Amino acid sequence: MLSLLVALAGALASCGTHPRPTAPVETSPVAVVTPPGTTASAAPVATFARPRAGLPLPDGFVPTRVRPGQRPPQFVVVSFDGVGWHQEWQHWMAVARRVPFRFTGFLSGTYLLSDATRDRYHPPYYPPGTSEIGWGTPADLPVEIADLNRAVAAGMEVGTHFNGHFCATAGLPSGGNTWSTHDWDVELDQFFHLLRDYRTDNALAASTELRVHAGDVTGDRTPCLEGHPAALYPALAVHDFAYDASFTRPALTWPTRDRRSGLWQIGMTTFPLHGTDHPVTTMDYNYFFTQRGGVDGTLAQARADQRQVRATYDDLYRRSWHGNRAPVVLGNHFNDWNHGAYVDALTSFVLHTCGRPETECVPFRDLVAWLDVQRPATLARLGA
Numbered sequence: 136m137l138s139l140l141v142a143l144a145g146a147l148a149s150c151g152t153h154p155r156p157t158a159p160v161e162t163s164p165v166a167v168v169t170p171p172g173t174t175a176s177a178a179p180v181a182t183f184a185r186p187r188a189g190l191p192l193p194d195g196f197v198p199t200r201v202r203p204g205q206r207p208p209q210f211v212v213v214s215f216d217g218v219g220w221h222q223e224w225q226h227w228m229a230v231a232r233r234v235p236f237r238f239t240g241f242l243s244g245t246y247l248l249s250d251a252t253r254d255r256y257h258p259p260y261y262p263p264g265t266s267e268i269g270w271g272t273p274a275d276l277p278v279e280i281a282d283l284n285r286a287v288a289a290g291m292e293v294g295t296h297f298n299g300h301f302c303a304t305a306g307l308p309s310g311g312n313t314w315s316t317h318d319w320d321v322e323l324d325q326f327f328h329l330l331r332d333y334r335t336d337n338a339l340a341a342s343t344e345l346r347v348h349a350g351d352v353t354g355d356r357t358p359c360l361e362g363h364p365a366a367l368y369p370a371l372a373v374h375d376f377a378y379d380a381s382f383t384r385p386a387l388t389w390p391t392r393d394r395r396s397g398l399w400q401i402g403m404t405t406f407p408l409h410g411t412d413h414p415v416t417t418m419d420y421n422y423f424f425t426q427r428g429g430v431d432g433t434l435a436q437a438r439a440d441q442r443q444v445r446a447t448y449d450d451l452y453r454r455s456w457h458g459n460r461a462p463v464v465l466g467n468h469f470n471d472w473n474h475g476a477y478v479d480a481l482t483s484f485v486l487h488t489c490g491r492p493e494t495e496c497v498p499f500r501d502l503v504a505w506l507d508v509q510r511p512a513t514l515a516r517l518g519a
Contacts, residue, residue: 194290241296292498302359311361319370409446419477
């Protein structure tokens, strides 16, 4: 899937709130294309079994209620957007074998197609087979499926990063910031179609089996963190999602529940970059843009950048640990920007932190399960 990563680097608007560091790719206006068989009132396709206190989740985590006067665990929730690069899968799975670390991979549905089958994807507003993150080859598909299967078997969570990675800030005809609930419905229906029909879409042998199912996908992160809850959340709710991880939150705050949809809002935080007063969204590309304007520095600069980001993670963990124990939510991509500075920073932090007493390095799924079994009074106390 390396070709997909190359395309992603050119297409990302920031996965945050900063403008692109380079000029957007020019595109020609296209006619609106509504995919066949998709409607805004589609029936839910996910069937998330709500947790119960004391029952283990797929990775062995057991959500338990906090007793009166007891402090909550320090959650560290790490996720990756895209998850379409074999070498990165190998790296992070190896890290998870060294320490008690489980993570969420937000899968781009187009990674279940190739350049030969791209027309099976029907995005809103664009012709079939349009994607801002490119396409792999047919040979990439069995590798990606095997990587996803190994991850799920090891207790990792798979969420959705939607499909074509259309961002309004990229200068495209349409992107997340302008999409309606119907548009998000269409894109989600397409994601679950790609997840369900991967074998027939790509003429794969019956022996090729993807062990990620619709009911496993209960959360999302939008491309470039774009969109509006008023438009997005009804589409997530009709697909029976449990949480959204798209929109940033103030530092050291506990997740809150959207009153209308019931979705847990668990976005990344904004927190000062170490040694500065400049708050940055806790995601690799946002650090890359802040430190280097989105352009690789020298090896020496990259090592300095890595140390600064690692120190930022430590700052955030300490502030939360000694404070209200709000979850530390960190986001990366399967990418090696700036000579791997952000891969190295996160790897170092995970190896040093996961396994500490009262620290749980878990996917979003586990944090949601823990929140769901708490008493309302406990959640009110944490939120205050």
